[in-house]
Amino acid sequence: PTRVDSFLFPPDKIEMAGEHFDVVVVGAGISGIAAAHHLKTRCPNLSFVVLERRKNFGGTWDLFKYPGIRSDSDMFTMGFEHRPWGSPKLIAPKEDILAYLKKTIDDGGLAKHIRFHKNIVTADWNTSQARWSLQCQDGSSFTCNFLYGCTGYFEHDKPFEPEFPGADRFRANGGILV
Numbered sequence: 001p002t003r004v005d006s007f008l009f010p011p012d013k014i015e016m017a018g019e020h021f022d023v024v025v026v027g028a029g030i031s032g033i034a035a036a037h038h039l040k041t042r043c044p045n046l047s048f049v050v051l052e053r054r055k056n057f058g059g060t061w062d063l064f065k066y067p068g069i070r071s072d073s074d075m076f077t078m079g080f081e082h083r084p085w086g087s088p089k090l091i092a093p094k095e096d097i098l099a100y101l102k103k104t105i106d107d108g109g110l111a112k113h114i115r116f117h118k119n120i121v122t123a124d125w126n127t128s129q130a131r132w133s134l135q136c137q138d139g140s141s142f143t144c145n146f147l148y149g150c151t152g153y154f155e156h157d158k159p160f161e162p163e164f165p166g167a168d169r170f171r172a173n174g175g176i177l178v
Helices: 030-042 094-108
Strands: 019-026 048-051 120-126 131-136 141-149
Touching (some): 019 030, 019 131, 030 048, 030 094
Parallel strands (some): 019 141
Antiparallel strands (some): 120 131
């Protein structure tokens, strides 16, 4: 039987592969953590998982390692409605942002919903089953009724490299433009 509150469909009509969730959130950065919080508090009957391709939460704030990295917007704007930014540092350093995100995850009981090292390589929609089928690079698979992309706007694998005279002087070990 169909249960609207958990988006279940008759089992005989569904081909299952891997684990099934009502919602799969892609990305454990600021947006993914916010999505997880809202799913847990506003949609408690829905099952969900957050798939993060990297080894840690935080997105941009975990990825970039250069000295002095900090927010370019005030944290009152970037902070969560359910957890206002409490630090006097409005333009916050990365370490403070990561601590804020960790406390949000811990206090909200969200850690059990986050899976790391889950790089989604295919996402296929099946109209007749009304669900997504996801395959990860590590061989794991998931299905879901709703796929919620919280991946940010950076292409981390191939960052933009502007062309300008003398660019070769700004290359670090490994040839990366810094």
